[in-house]
Amino acid sequence: MRFTSQTSSGDVTEQLFTLDGAFGEVPGVLWTPAGAEGARALILMGHGGGQHKKAPGIVARAQRFAAECGYAVAALDVPGHGDRPKTEEHHRIIGELRSRAQTGGNVTAVVAEFHALLSTQTVVEWAAALDALQALPHIGPGPVGYWGMSMGCGLGVPFLAAEPRIRAAVLGLNGAETSAQAAAQVKIPVEFLVQWDDELVPRAASLALFDILASTEKTLHANPGKHAEIPAFELDSTLRFFARHLT
Amino acid sequence: MRFTSQTSSGDVTEQLFTLDGAFGEVPGVLWTPAGAEGARALILMGHGGGQHKKAPGIVARAQRFAAECGYAVAALDVPGHGDRPKTEEHHRIIGELRSRAQTGGNVTAVVAEFHALLSTQTVVEWAAALDALQALPHIGPGPVGYWGMSMGCGLGVPFLAAEPRIRAAVLGLNGAETSAQAAAQVKIPVEFLVQWDDELVPRAASLALFDILASTEKTLHANPGKHAEIPAFELDSTLRFFARHLT
Numbered sequence: 001m002r003f004t005s006q007t008s009s010g011d012v013t014e015q016l017f018t019l020d021g022a023f024g025e026v027p028g029v030l031w032t033p034a035g036a037e038g039a040r041a042l043i044l045m046g047h048g049g050g051q052h053k054k055a056p057g058i059v060a061r062a063q064r065f066a067a068e069c070g071y072a073v074a075a076l077d078v079p080g081h082g083d084r085p086k087t088e089e090h091h092r093i094i095g096e097l098r099s100r101a102q103t104g105g106n107v108t109a110v111v112a113e114f115h116a117l118l119s120t121q122t123v124v125e126w127a128a129a130l131d132a133l134q135a136l137p138h139i140g141p142g143p144v145g146y147w148g149m150s151m152g153c154g155l156g157v158p159f160l161a162a163e164p165r166i167r168a169a170v171l172g173l174n175g176a177e178t179s180a181q182a183a184a185q186v187k188i189p190v191e192f193l194v195q196w197d198d199e200l201v202p203r204a205a206s207l208a209l210f211d212i213l214a215s216t217e218k219t220l221h222a223n224p225g226k227h228a229e230i231p232a233f234e235l236d237s238t239l240r241f242f243a244r245h246l247t
Numbered sequence: 248m249r250f251t252s253q254t255s256s257g258d259v260t261e262q263l264f265t266l267d268g269a270f271g272e273v274p275g276v277l278w279t280p281a282g283a284e285g286a287r288a289l290i291l292m293g294h295g296g297g298q299h300k301k302a303p304g305i306v307a308r309a310q311r312f313a314a315e316c317g318y319a320v321a322a323l324d325v326p327g328h329g330d331r332p333k334t335e336e337h338h339r340i341i342g343e344l345r346s347r348a349q350t351g352g353n354v355t356a357v358v359a360e361f362h363a364l365l366s367t368q369t370v371v372e373w374a375a376a377l378d379a380l381q382a383l384p385h386i387g388p389g390p391v392g393y394w395g396m397s398m399g400c401g402l403g404v405p406f407l408a409a410e411p412r413i414r415a416a417v418l419g420l421n422g423a424e425t426s427a428q429a430a431a432q433v434k435i436p437v438e439f440l441v442q443w444d445d446e447l448v449p450r451a452a453s454l455a456l457f458d459i460l461a462s463t464e465k466t467l468h469a470n471p472g473k474h475a476e477i478p479a480f481e482l483d484s485t486l487r488f489f490a491r492h493l494t
Contacts, residue, residue: 215471217478219470220467221467236487244480
């Protein structure tokens, strides 16, 4: 893990880093409270499809996790996203998604194929990132949470099924098609967000994914609005959910 | 409105009262912060079927609303419940409910009939109670919220459709069969609780009721467990919901 830059904004320090992974270099970002010393909880965030490690929705949440809760927060570019090259396979699938979306075709099977392809890498890369991050003196081996919506949920579910260090997760905006088998192995507390009028994920598929999660404590929050219209008060709820389970 | 007793427990004063209603005397209870003076928000609570104005689930929540938020909280016995006599019609419907429950029959239509019968009275009685309560010097014409689960939701929805003074409501544990028409007229913010493994209310009926509510802001919270097993953290959420909309 090599840090390549460090900036501070208000109460939060942002460090860009590069991780040498099994599938090439992985660009990442770490947010910590300014002047952080000693062990603290860590939240790993998975960005959405077509987005990247510093997408506005990631940054806004990470700032609050770090500034208000004192957590360390990290996000990595998913293969084919952000600063990472797309393979021929990525281009083929994204082309198929675009063409189906334009013709009103069913994109679900293609999204599921894409998530399955990507998660074979992200499960390995995110575990390696946890190793490296928890070796840092201002993070250490504290409790770990995961936050991921949409593709961040589709890739997060197989990660949670494979990674015993995660204690609690906020997931959502994704259906059962891409991760049903893995979801049945998830037993940690989950807060699961559904947009009631999601134009990309069928309501029934979202409810089915929540249903499959094997967690004893899981709580579904559904709100009116489209895919990207999660109401602001849900971020307050996310902070309380992590505070309940990571501290 | 005649007060018949007053007791205090910790930070909360409890007053029993009788309201002279259009359908006979209505016994009620009012909780306020000890020593309350001046205007404050009021929460009206609707109890569940077979329960009464001082059922443990009502009292526990009312204590927190009053002690932690400074609200006035009131609950009335629904006709045929608590200290109120059952009519022949009540006896007939309750008998039918029991016999269908014992033989594994469908109780939904009977519950809907019961709620429809009761709500013709409770809509009138609860509006009269609001008049009387808001005339008290330690309540006044402040914002009003409504809380009702199960039958308290089945009777609450037609009340909310008819009563413009209610600004926000926490509802749940009830399906669309009993109140679909009224639900389509409810436009205030609603927090709606669903027990994912509810043995009394079909999941699809609960989701359908949430779906019908015409509120721009409505948020569904679903948790694993049976009808009576709402997790404790939902009460914290209820307090925050009312704080957001009543203050």
